[in-house]
Amino acid sequence: MIEWTGVIVQGVLLGGLYALFAAGLSLIFGVMRLVNIAHGDLIILAAYMGLTTTVMLGVHPFLALLIVMPVMAGLGYVLQRGILNQTLGDDILPPLLVTFGLSVIIQNALLETYTADPRKLDGGGIEVASIDMGGLAIGVLPLMTFLIAVAVIAGLQFIFYRTALGRGFRAVSDNQDIAQLMGLNKAHVFGLAMALALAVVAIAGILLGMRTSFDPAIGGGRLIFGFEAVIIGGLGNLWGTLAGGVILGVAQTIGAKIDPGFQILAGHIAFLIVLAVRPNGLLPRVEH
Amino acid sequence: MSAATVTRSTRASRIAMVLGLLGLVVLAAAPWWAGRADLRLMGEIYLYLSLACLWNLMAGYAGLVSVGQQAYVGFGGYMLFALTVFAGLNPVVAILVGALLAAAISIPIATLIFRLKGAYFAIGTWVVAEVFRLSFAQIQALGGGSGSSLPVAVVKELGAKKAAREATSYWLALGAAVIVLFAVYFFLRSRRGLALTAIRDSEVAASGLGIDIWRTKLEVYVVTSAFTAIIGGLIFLQKLRISPDAAFSVNDWTAFVIFIVVIGGIGTLEGPIIGTLLFFALREVLADYGTIYLMVLGLVAIVVMLKAPKGVWGLIRDRYDLELFPLSYRVRQKD
Amino acid sequence: MPEALLTLSGLDAHYGDFQALYGLDMSIGEGEVIAIIGANGAGKTTLMRSISGLLKNRADGVSYRGQAIGALRADQVAELGIALVPEGRQLFPSLSVEENLMIGGKVGRPGHWSLQTVYELFPILEERRHQASTSLSGGQQQMVAIGRALMANPDLILFDEISLGLAPVIIRQIYEALPGIVGQGMTAMIVEQDIAQALKVSSRVYCLQEGRISLEGATGDVTHDQITAAYFGMDA
Incomplete structure (x- = not known):
């Protein structure tokens, strides 16, 4: 019994990481209906940036965030204004294929720079530390990851619904032309949305890098996890991505408990079941 | 008043x-004039050409942008192995089954x-491919x-001698490419193909015309899946070895x-042909630069998508008003 | 005529291959209230879209305070002090009433209008400030749309069919509020199908017909017959 409780708790905490993968994806889809195929590769890029920062400056990965987050945000803004804005429109092919090309470029640039060897971020011991909760050993890093995910989503929710920036995001999402009439330059607003999304990606990448080893090829898998969390939770609902991430995480840890080779597959199956019975996700978009 | 005729074929298309x-x-005779390495390369070109035509039918005509066609490539490959080994079928029969x-x-x-919908459909296809990969890895x-x-x-069933086997597998690849090319061509010329073009041009208008969009897309998806599985079987008949990572590789397929x-x-129908030739030419030139080659490829694709969304063939066609596969109708004045 | 605030010179507008406006010339003076009338499809909304930057034009097709603005983006035009109350109201459904108004104030030009003064003009909006804009009646939504445009403190405000689809009593209320709005030194262009309402508040009138100006004059000078002829394109 306690064993299974542990499995579920682990899954819930893992769900925090997946929610972080999903939050950026959900944000940019909500604002500009863009699905970024390179999202997972950008997470891995952030992890490698964390690696370089920690190695060069000898700082803890969390401190490296102070550099990686603004760099990723800046990259997001430039990427959006330089390339992605040109792909937006009624046709879904250009954004899809351009971000797909981007994904291949990032992957191979990482391969060229860092080789295919698996790397890991040195968290200085917190990755193995755990606290005892009524006989349950809970990993400190997974717990922190989950709490950070909750904080990030609460923060995004605040920005979205309580600030002028978020008002701009929602207005542009509702009606680009009219938003433009209000003095909002949509190209700039989209740039800011992508910057914010990649700032979250930076957090996700650093946490991923401390948790497990990574190599340039695993971005696609992270995109899929984030995507599954988004769809399970319901499109366009930020708290839904957390719920989706948790369900995915729990499905995976239960699968892994049954058979280690079954972990990822169990997550995919959970996703397909949700798609079959609740195609709009568990918490579909709420209009405000 | 001069009479006008409506025709699909042009002088260029007849030539x-x-x-x-x-x-x-000439290509069918290749086993007699080409070396072994060239034969292999040409076989690979035919198979990629077929995959490109099929993906183009889905994405370019039916609006089904999939990044998970490796699911059916790998499935076809694995079925070849499973049905020949466990059911004792002839390899060609196994591929068709x-x-x-x-x-x-x-x-x-x-x-x-x-x-x-849209891009989420694309990632959904990828999930399916991953489910296939992970499932076959469990068997x-x-x-x-x-x-x-x-x-x-099993291999010997294709021919007793190595040269004969290689020739057979070459002809199978060539035959498959020709069949795929013609199947796609005649499908697009048929009523269903026209329906597809109507859907691509405007879903709302197409449904107004009484076209069952969902059903038409389903038919394209199913037929494409079957053909993709055939190509997958032929790919692994050439390779003679299969593994989940190779069979369901998102990069390769x-x-x-x-x-x-x-x-x-x-x-366009011509696009995949030109693209395949360019792809292999680029690969032969840049083969030594592995990762750089892929980055260049990604970059070229992005630039093409942004600056010339109809691709190289689109540029040629706009400039010379050419059409090698007569699909569109033309009005001609008779003197 | 007072000094020109907005000048159109040879303004054309196209949607793809379709030409909607043919070489319009117009001159609007500071503080004027202009009525633009015309039948459906005459090009009135296209004109509004062209001035506000939603439809790109030749740079010198539209000039504002002597500056060529025809090729500017809509947000740049808004920053210069031109606001549009769009046809069909087009509020942001994801935003509350107050958020809709606040986003109108995004350009941050100083002036008379603020949340407080808009609420004084339309007190009902203050009561409903936290409601979803979609939950309001048509007339109240129109008030939000007008308030949203006012929040920018524009020098030139464009009204596109503000009475369309509203009950007569609501239309009367809105038109009663108009003098109070344009009394703040604002210049206004009013596109209307309800000719009587438009003429009541305006000093000059332009009539559009199939993308061309078919009549132009001071409101007091044009006769009913002239308007009918210009509107329908036939001799009275």
Whole structure:
């Protein structure tokens, strides 16, 4: 019994990481209906940036965030204004294929720079530390990851619904032309949305890098996890991505408990079941 | 008043037809004039051409942008291995049966992932491919995660001598490419093909015309899946070895194919042909630069998508008003 | 005539191959209230879209305070002090009433209008400030749309069919509020199908017909017959 409780708790905490993968994806889809195929590769890029920062400056990965987050945000803004804005429109092919090309470029640039060897971020011991909760050993890093995910989503929710920036995001999402009439330059607003999304990606990448080893090829898998969390939770609902991430995480840890080779597959199956019975996700978009 | 006729064929398309047939004869004779390495390369070109045509039919005409066609490539490959080894079927029969199984399995998959729209559909197809990969990796009888080789006895069914086997597998690839090319061509010329073009141009208008969009897309998805499985079977008949990572590789069976179609010209029949030739030319030149080659490919695809969304063929066509596969109608004045 | 605030010179507008406006010339003076009338499809909304930057034009097709603005983006035009109350109201459904108004104030030009003064003009909006804009009646939504445009403190405000689809009593209320709005030194262009309402508040009138100006004059000078002829394109 306690064993299974542990499995579920682990899954819930893992769900925090997946929610972080999903939050950026959900944000940019909500604002500009863009699905970024390179999202997972950008997470891995952030992890490698964390690696370089920690190695060069000898700082803890969390401190490296102070550099990686603004760099990723800046990259997001430039990427959006330089390339992605040109792909937006009624046709879904250009954004899809351009971000797909981007994904291949990032992957191979990482391969060229860092080789295919698996790397890991040195968290200085917190990755193995755990606290005892009524006989349950809970990993400190997974717990922190989950709490950070909750904080990030609460923060995004605040920005979205309580600030002028978020008002701009929602207005542009509702009606680009009219938003433009209000003095909002949509190209700039989209740039800011992508910057914010990649700032979250930076957090996700650093946490991923401390948790497990990574190599340039695993971005696609992270995109899929984030995507599954988004769809399970319901499109366009930020708290839904957390719920989706948790369900995915729990499905995976239960699968892994049954058979280690079954972990990822169990997550995919959970996703397909949700798609079959609740195609709009568990918490579909709420209009405000 | 002069009479006008409406025609599909043009002088260029008729010349292309004749040249194409001549070329086909020359290519069919390749086992007698080409070296072994060239034969292999040409076989690979035909198979990529077929994958590109099929993906183009889905994405360029039916609006089904998939990044998960490796699901059916790998499925076809694994069915070849499973049906020859366990059911004792002849490899060619096994590949055809595999195609039927792929068609059958693609129907429930389609009903599920057609619920996802646009780009989310694309990632949904990828999830399906991952489910296939992880599932086949669980089957120990097929070598699990490390894969297996095609038994010598099965291989010998294609021909007793190595040269004969290589020729057979070459002809199979060439035959498959020709069949795919013509199947796609005649499909697009048929009523259903016209319906497809109508959907691509405007879903709202098409449904107003009484076209069942969902059903038409489903048919394209199922037929494409079956053909893709055939190509997958032929790919692994050439390779003689299969593993989950190779069979369901997103880079090999989807990324390259997408680049071929985008660079050549999406939504045209000629595009995949030009794209395939460019792709292999680029690969032969840059083969030594592995990762750089892929980055260049990604970059070229992005630039093409942004600056010339109809690809290389689109540029040629706009400049010379050419059409090698007569699909559109032309009005001609008679003197 | 007072000094020109907005000048159109040879303004054309196209939607793809379709030409909607043919070489319009117009001159609007500071503080004027202009009525633009015309039948459906005459090009009135296209004109509004062209001035506000939603439809790109030749740079010198539209000039504002002597500056060529025809090729500017809509947000740049808004920053210069031109606001549009769009046809069909087009509020942001994801935003509350107050958020809709606040986003109108995004350009941050100083002036008379603020949340407080808009609420004084339309007190009902203050009561409903936290409601979803979609939950309001048509007339109240129109008030939000007008308030949203006012929040920018524009020098030139464009009204596109503000009475369309509203009950007569609501239309009367809105038109009663108009003098109070334009009394703040604002210049206004009013596109209307309800000719009587438009003429009541305006000093000059332009009539559009198939993308061309078919009549132009001071409101007091044009006769009913002239308007009918210009509107329908036939001799009275």
